[in-house]
Each structure stands twice: as structure tokens, then as C-alpha cells.
Amino acid sequence: MEFKPYPFSAKKYAAKVPQLDNGIEARRHAVTIVGGGPVGLTVALGLANHGVPSVLIEADDSVCYGSRAICISRRSLEIIERLGAADGFLKTGLPWAGGRSFYRDTEVLHFKMPQDEDQKLPPMVNLAQYHIEQFLLDAAEKKADLIDIRWQTRVTSIDSRADGCTLNLATSEGPYSLNTDWVVACDGGRSTIREALGLQLKGTSYEGRYVIVDIELESDRPTERLAYFDPSSNPGSTVLVHKQPDNVWRIDYQLRDGEDAEQAVKPENVIPRVQSLLDMMGERGDWSPIWITIYKANALTLESYRHGRVLFGGDAAHLVPIFGVRGANSGIDDADNLAWKLAFVVRGLASGGLLDSYSAERVFAAHENLSYGTKSTEFMAPPSFAFDLMRKAVLSLAIKHECVRSLINPRQTSAITYTASPLNAAETEPGAFTRGPVPGAVLPECPLTIVEGGNASAAHLTDLVTPCFTALYFSEDGRVPAQFSALEETLQGETLPFKVIPLTAHLHPETRRDHNWDHTGRLFAMFGAKPGTVYLVRPDGHVLGRWHAAAAADITAAIHHALHT
Missing domain, CATH: 3.50.50.60 (FAD/NAD(P)-binding domain)
Structure with a gap:
């Protein structure tokens, strides 16, 4: 071939x-x-x-x-x-929004990632x-x-x-x-x-090794993450399959203990395993290998x-x-x-x-990612007899018991909240917010309508994040208090990128003011907001601070604290 x-x-x-x-x-x-x-x-x-x-x-x-x-x-x-x-x-x-895991020839998990009408x-x-x-x-x-x-x-x-x-x-x-x-x-x-x-780098290097193969194969199979545990095509190991654009498929399969890595990546050894996998999956079309390499898991x-x-x-x-x-x-x-x-x-x-x-923030994020990555690695490629025994027990039980299937979930990546960031503005009203992103969290998504010059257009909240500090002002009628308008002018005069953006619960075309309308009725509730609430957002979309009754001095102090901490 x-x-x-x-x-x-x-x-x-x-x-x-x-x-x-x-x-x-x-x-x-x-x-x-x-x-x-x-x-x-x-x-x-x-x-x-x-x-x-x-x-x-x-x-x-x-x-x-x-x-x-x-x-x-x-x-x-x-x-x-x-x-x-x-x-x-x-x-x-x-x-794609989910995937399936199989133990031998039985599906034991069908997971879906968060996806709703706000996204x-x-x-x-x-x-x-x-x-x-x-x-x-x-x-x-x-x-x-x-x-x-x-x-x-x-x-x-x-x-x-x-x-x-x-x-x-x-x-x-x-x-x-x-x-x-x-x-x-x-x-x-x-x-x-x-x-x-x-x-x-410090941390853990795992012994398990994976061969990674890209192949060309025409198939109408839907795009989802496929994981096979102890499949007939590669007994005792784990195989991952991802469909890519241009009829390219990515296959990752674990080498068994004692297999020689140099021999394992030779085409004459890879091709039969891939063919066996495709046969097991029911893929009968012609295929060709494109690229082969080997991977070893590290958490460092x-x-x-x-x-x-x-x-x-x-x-x-x-x-x-x-x-x-x-x-x-x-x-x-x-x-x-x-x-x-x-x-x-x-x-x-x-x-x-x-x-x-x-x-500070990204080392914290790395430890969060490594924590989840380590758990997934220990399940996907058990580093010891005890982990292997635990995995076999979970997979066997998952065939009939739905309650254990979550243990198979690979815990896909998600945005990290910098809860202990030195930049976060202190909550001056403890307990005042019952909902909404805390300081350090990524701004959640929500549809809204942007009204500019009397013209309305569909948008989303993250469209408002630009290369500056942004004060999201939850307004009754699209008006922004004079102190915030003055602050915007002052900071821009200091060449410090900053803007105030009004968000309203109702459409106010009669005010002839540019504003952003929460047409779904979900945005104010999502943020635990009421008229006068302010969320201050960093240029990377993380919340810097939030107040139900902010003064311009609060915003100024939060920004200067972040920039000169």
C-alpha cells in the first residue's frame, strides 16, 4: 500500500x-x-x-x-x-459536540458537550x-x-x-x-x-505509547470522538478515532507492553492494524496511509x-x-x-x-489541565496493574449500569476561571450576586441585538470584547451615567483602551441611543444583573470585577490595580 x-x-x-x-x-x-x-x-x-x-x-x-x-x-x-x-x-x-466509547463490541458511553441556544x-x-x-x-x-x-x-x-x-x-x-x-x-x-x-519541566511522564496514523478514507460517518477499549482490532489497548476535513482520518492506538516502538511505526506493522480497525468499524472503502508517528503522554x-x-x-x-x-x-x-x-x-x-x-494565572491553569489530563491518561492508558483493574471494572459495569459511565468521560477542555488571580477586583458586596460570572471567569455567551443609529443587528455578547477594558453597564433605557462617560473620555485621553457599553432589557428606539438589547430576556438573569450593575471585562474576555452600584472611582481603581499590581 x-x-x-x-x-x-x-x-x-x-x-x-x-x-x-x-x-x-x-x-x-x-x-x-x-x-x-x-x-x-x-x-x-x-x-x-x-x-x-x-x-x-x-x-x-x-x-x-x-x-x-x-x-x-x-x-x-x-x-x-x-x-x-x-x-x-x-x-x-x-x-462536533460529543462522542462514543466502546468496550470490546459494546457501546458504554455516549457523551455530549455543553451546547445550547445561547452559543x-x-x-x-x-x-x-x-x-x-x-x-x-x-x-x-x-x-x-x-x-x-x-x-x-x-x-x-x-x-x-x-x-x-x-x-x-x-x-x-x-x-x-x-x-x-x-x-x-x-x-x-x-x-x-x-x-x-x-x-x-516538572511532573509525570507516562510509559504508555501511542502510534498516531493519518489516513485518507471516504466515509459518510458523522464527526464525533470515537474511543475503543480492548477492541478486537487491538486487544488489550485503547484506540481513538477522529474524522478530519478532506477525507482524512486520525487514528491513535496504544502499543502493548513490550512492543518495540521503532518496529511499531513501520508501515508493514501499522497497515494491518488499521485495516483490522476499519473492518471492525464496518468501513469498507479504499484507504491509504498518509503520515505515521509515535506519541508518549507527559504531564509536565x-x-x-x-x-x-x-x-x-x-x-x-x-x-x-x-x-x-x-x-x-x-x-x-x-x-x-x-x-x-x-x-x-x-x-x-x-x-x-x-x-x-x-x-500566575497560566501556571494555575496548567495545573488544572494537568489534573484532568492525568485522570484521563490513567484511564486511557493505565500506568499500573491497579489502574488497569479499576478500568476493566468500570468498563464492565458500564455495560449495564449507567451511573458509572461518567467515569469513562474524557473531560474535554473548558475555559479556566482564575479564581485567585492577583488582578481580580475584590467583591465589595459579598453575597450580592447570586448568579453571573465571578471575577476571573470567562464571559459567558448570550445572543443580543446591537442597535446603532436606529439599525438593529443580531450579535452575541462576546462580540463586544475588543482589545480594551470594557465596562458592561446594565441600563434601564440605554443611558450611561455621566460619570462613566467622563471616565471613558479621561482614560482614552491617557491612551488607556477603555469603553463603556450599555446593555438594556428592553428595546429603546425612541431614545435614539446606541445600545445592546437583551432580546432573549436571558442576559440580565444570567448575570444576576439589575439596572446599574457593572461588569468590568479584561481584553481577553475574563471578568475583572463586578458591582451592583459601581462608581467611576471603582472602575478606575480596578483597572489601575490590575495594570500596576
Whole structure:
């Protein structure tokens, strides 16, 4: 059986060397991002949204080869939409909302992720990493004035100082160095920057190994996550199957103890196992292998994501097991958290301490993700006889007892609430809110109607999140108190991005004021809000503070506390 090329063909990019002065780039940069994968591109786009330029260093000459990360969550789609890159994700990606698990030949779980009429985006889309990178790259190329991508450029060493860094680079056109105020390391699990600084990931590495295979197969089977425990095609192991765009299917199957990894990835050993799986699934169509690799689960993280002028994100900062699809999604969340904070520091709007909150929040998130990822890994690939015995008992009982089926659920990724963030504004009215997102939580979704100049259009609450601090003012009639209008003018005069947005429970066309109407009648209740309630939202969509009777001074204090904590 011959290997087929991917239906997707990546454009190749040449190396370029800037103007040099004695081997050093003449221009000093504000931000240099190392690694042009999903996380690095997301950081670059996030900075560009705030008007901050960056240089992006990428060792390869194109987007990646192989499916790699394949599941993009609703939260990641929300972030990507704010970056202006979501169209390709939504047009090409295959949406799904649940999955099925089988024990031998019996279905033991049919799970569904949260999806209701409030949502604009699907819970998850399947999209191979080469598509993910390409769509982000397309958006970055539209902002070439702010994002300078250097292909075929590899970091050979770094000199990190209190006032910035020097990166020594190798290209096919010759070596050179550049000076930069900040380095963002998004250079993957084998991070050159992490190694150069002598930093180590800490946590657990699991013995279980998975072969990952991409195949081309035409099938009308619906898109959902399929998990097979102890299947006839691979007895004693676990197999995961995901449908992707372009008739590409991703298959992950666990190697049994004692199997030689080098032999296991040889096509003559992979092809019979895949054929056996497809036969078991009832897929009779012709198929061809495209890509084969091997994976080992790790649950590891740095203890801090900030080291002076160097900041870490994505796999360079943490390695999360694939179960629950937290890898790329947590990296995109890292990028979203970091971009606005670094932009505010670069623009002189915040102290460097704001970047310490990036580390605090995202290390907390990593431990949350690792906790869930570890539980899923111990079920999917039991690390000991005791875990294997427990799994067999759960799977056997699940055939007849619905109450134990939740133990099989892979606990898909979800947005993290920064409950202990140093940025959160203290609740001045304890117990006053019986509902609504707490400080540190992501803004929940809800449909609304935007009324501008007498014209109404359908929208969603997250459409109101832009690269600034946003005060959502729950208004009786669309009016905003004079003190808040004055605050908006004052902060904008200080070049601090801020706006007040009124939300109303009723349509008020007669006021001829622009406002946002809760036409479903759910928004006010969802937020536990009444006229006069204010939710202050960060540029990344997390709630900074909330009040039932806020004064302009409360808003000012919360923002200045966050920026200069």
C-alpha cells in the first residue's frame, strides 16, 4: 500500500536576513517570538491587535506536516475570532459536540458537550494543525506591517539580561544576531530557549505509547470522538478515532507492553492494524496511509512562565496529555492571556508586574489541565496493574449500569476561571450576586441585538470584547451615567483602551441611543444583573470585577490595580 500526500499543500518560504551592522541587526525589536506554530502565531496576532509589532522566528520553511493538534475548542475559536482568523476554521473545520466509547463490541458511553441556544460557536471543531497554522498565517500576512515572519531561521543561543535579550540566529543565508526587549518562547516541547536557560519541566511522564496514523478514507460517518477499549482490532489497548476535513482520518492506538516502538511505526506493522480497525468499524472503502508517528503522554510544566525578559507559552511551558484535547487549546489560551499584558507593558500602560500575573494565572491553569489530563491518561492508558483493574471494572459495569459511565468521560477542555488571580477586583458586596460570572471567569455567551443609529443587528455578547477594558453597564433605557462617560473620555485621553457599553432589557428606539438589547430576556438573569450593575471585562474576555452600584472611582481603581499590581 502506497503512502498518499496530504490533500493540503503548504507554501514554502525562503529565509531572509535583515540589514546588519557587524553581524547584528541594525534595528532593536520590542518583541521577538520564537516558534511559528499555533501559539506563536496567536501571540503575534494578539500583539498586532494592540498595535504592537513583533518579529516571529520559525525554523521550518512552511506550516507543519502531519495532523498533530486536531481539536479546537469553543474557547479557542472565540479567541481566534477576535484575532480575525476564524472564517477558515469555521468553513473548513468539522464541528462536533460529543462522542462514543466502546468496550470490546459494546457501546458504554455516549457523551455530549455543553451546547445550547445561547452559543454562537460549536463546542469543538476537528481541524489538522497544518490547517490551523495556515489560517493563522493567512491572518498574520494581512498584518505584515506589524508581524515580521522570519522563516528558516533557527535560534542557536540566547543572552538574557535585565534590559532585554540578544538572540543568535542561523539561516541558510548566514548567521546574525538581533536585540530585543522581550522574547516569547513558543518553540515547542523541545524548546531551544528553555534548554538554553537551563530550565526543566516538572511532573509525570507516562510509559504508555501511542502510534498516531493519518489516513485518507471516504466515509459518510458523522464527526464525533470515537474511543475503543480492548477492541478486537487491538486487544488489550485503547484506540481513538477522529474524522478530519478532506477525507482524512486520525487514528491513535496504544502499543502493548513490550512492543518495540521503532518496529511499531513501520508501515508493514501499522497497515494491518488499521485495516483490522476499519473492518471492525464496518468501513469498507479504499484507504491509504498518509503520515505515521509515535506519541508518549507527559504531564509536565515549568514552575514559572516568566524568567526575566523571557516568557514561555504552549508546549515550551507545559506538556499536557492529548486526552481531553488540552494541548493546543491551552497554548492558545496562554497566547491570549500574554498578548494583551505584554502589549500594555510595551506601550508603557502597565508595569512589568502585569507579566507576573500571566505566569500566575497560566501556571494555575496548567495545573488544572494537568489534573484532568492525568485522570484521563490513567484511564486511557493505565500506568499500573491497579489502574488497569479499576478500568476493566468500570468498563464492565458500564455495560449495564449507567451511573458509572461518567467515569469513562474524557473531560474535554473548558475555559479556566482564575479564581485567585492577583488582578481580580475584590467583591465589595459579598453575597450580592447570586448568579453571573465571578471575577476571573470567562464571559459567558448570550445572543443580543446591537442597535446603532436606529439599525438593529443580531450579535452575541462576546462580540463586544475588543482589545480594551470594557465596562458592561446594565441600563434601564440605554443611558450611561455621566460619570462613566467622563471616565471613558479621561482614560482614552491617557491612551488607556477603555469603553463603556450599555446593555438594556428592553428595546429603546425612541431614545435614539446606541445600545445592546437583551432580546432573549436571558442576559440580565444570567448575570444576576439589575439596572446599574457593572461588569468590568479584561481584553481577553475574563471578568475583572463586578458591582451592583459601581462608581467611576471603582472602575478606575480596578483597572489601575490590575495594570500596576
